[in-house]
Structure formats: structure tokens, C-alpha cells
Amino acid sequence: MVAATLPMNSVRPSLSASPEAPASETQLILLARKGDLQARETLAQQLRRPAFLLALQLLGNRDDALDCTQESLLRFFSKLHLFEDGRPILPWLRRIVRNRAIDMLRRKKVRRADSLDSCLEDEAPIEVPDTTQDTHRTVHLREQKALVWSCVQALSQAQREIIILRDYQDLSYQEISETLEVPMGTVMSRLHRARAELRKKVCSALDGSQRG
Template sequence: MKRFDELLTPHMDAAYNLARWLTGNESAARDVVQESALKAFKFLHRFEGGNAKAWLLAIVRNESYTWLRASTGHRWLAIGDEIDEDDAALAHTHTPEISAIRTQDAAFLQQALKALSPVFREVIILKELEDMPYKEIATVIDVPLGTVMSRLARARAMLKTEFMKLYRHE
């Protein structure tokens, strides 16, 4: 139990975050994290060291996809350039207008993320929200490093497209 607490407990927020974004369901995310924690505890003896966060998130990812297949019957395929960087001049502006725009943009971004299939959503979440290196993402999702970079580029392009659709229809 002590080893579990030391290695994995610090990463439970990241586990929940990934599960929530992949399942799109807070209740399911809690269930997925609980099931993942049980599996991690049960198979902790197989963990040979290295990155405990990546190991746990790989379990969470697999459990999330198991939940998705069971609840929707779908399998997602990975298929769709880099998103433009935000205007640095706006990053430090704190006017009410900018604040309102940021709030609206955050809501649009959340909707756009939900529109992506889980295979693209997961790379965005792991890279941009969890700030994981490409190599660790490759470990978590069990694909070659080049596939991570390719999916991330496609995911960013798809996210940009979805975001722009929402922004135009506002």
C-alpha cells in the first residue's frame, strides 16, 4: 500500500482528467479511475520502475476505451496542421472585454475538444493539459513516437477547425 501511495497517488488528478476527457462523462471517469487504481494496485508488482505516471495513465487510457466500447459500441480510427499560437499581446491583457472573450473561447474550446474522437483528444490532453513529453505519451498510448507527433498535429488541426466552426456560428 505504501508503494502505491508513493508512486501513484500523486497522479490521480491526471488520471481523472484523462478519463473525464476520454469518456466525456464525470461519473464514468470516476468509475474508470477507480477500476484503474484497482488494477494498478493488483499489478503493482509488475511495475519495473520508470515513469509511474505514464504507467498509470496507460491503464486509465485502456480502461477508458473499454468503457467507451461497452457504452457506445464504437471503435475510433486515427485520421485529419499545427494550430496557430495565441497572440502574445493578449496573454497579459485584463480588460472586461478580453475576459469575456476568453470565457467564451474556453467554452468553445471545450466543445471543440469534445467533438474530437478519443484517439485525438487523448494526445491533446496528455500534451497540452498534462504537459507530458512525446516519449511518455507514446508509452501511455502504446504507439511509436512518430505516431504521437502525427496524431498531435492532426488533432491540433482538427481542434482548430472545430473551434473555428463554433466561433463562426456564434
């Protein structure tokens, strides 16, 4: 069972944004809007990593994620004059990336999903303590993460995106509701259906691997 072997106390930096934009962010946007190249460059550097991460998770392919990120950032800068002052950037960017990714998926402009190893970072050398037991445990955890990720890839597009936004991006229900442009009440029911389906897939994958 997955729950029995996964640690519950690990910490991960959240990509969710604060309700209000920090002052420096607002200044950067104002400068970028006036055409300040340095401000644009700084903004692009700050935004491309979270944008790429979301695109990679939604599309499952590194090259597609690069294309999606690049096009999303271009769109972001071309529509910067429409951005409301004082609002945080990330929710807006997230919506742009998500819409672009869906557009690519609809037009079948996506390559085949990459193998798991090319999407997931190899974390074992950093996390493994120098004992045989812990080494086995960390390798086992990595396998479980890869298994869960492969099951997420097998979900429908709507289910995959809500799982990614909640469980991989760690967004709040409010942020998910803004990104998907659905009412808050819909988020929980949709998320539950997606989780139930994911759990079913993980269970059958675990059963399959135990039989094999």
C-alpha cells in the same frame, strides 16, 4: 481568431513525469508492494488527482471519470508486483487509465458528456482583476476555453486523446508515444491531423457564433 485574444505567457503545472522516479516514490512502491497500508493510502492520494483529471478529459463525464479512476487505481495496485523498480509511476498509471477509458467507450459504458460547466472549474473569481476591461477579457477567455473544449469533445476518439495528451496534459512526444504505444514519428503526424480537425471545428464554431 483564437490566437489573437489568448495570452501566451500563462503558466500551468505540468503533469508529465521525470524520466526517473524520485526516491520517495520508489520507497512508497516498495512498501506498498509489501502490503503497507499507509504507503498504499499515500500512493492512492497522490495518484487519484492526475488519474481523475485524465479520465475526466478522456470521458467528458464526471461520474464515469470517478468510476474509471477507481477501477484504474484498483488495477494499478493489483498489478504493482509487475512494476519495474526505479521507473516513474505516472506513465504507467496514465496507460492504465487510458486503456480503461477506451474500454468504457468501446463498451458504450459511458454516460452522456457532462455540460461544460460541470467539467471546467470556475476560475473567474480568482483571476479577474478589478477593472471592467479585464473582467470582460477574463470572461471572454473562459468562453474561448469552453469553446475549444466543446470542439475537442466533438473529435473522434483517437484525435481527442492525442489532443488531450499533448495540449491538455502537456506531455512530451516521448510520453505520448509511450502512452499510446505508437512510434514517435506517428505522434507528430497524428497530432497534426487532430489539430487541423480541431482548428476547423473551432473556426466553424466561431463563424457560427459571429453570425448568430
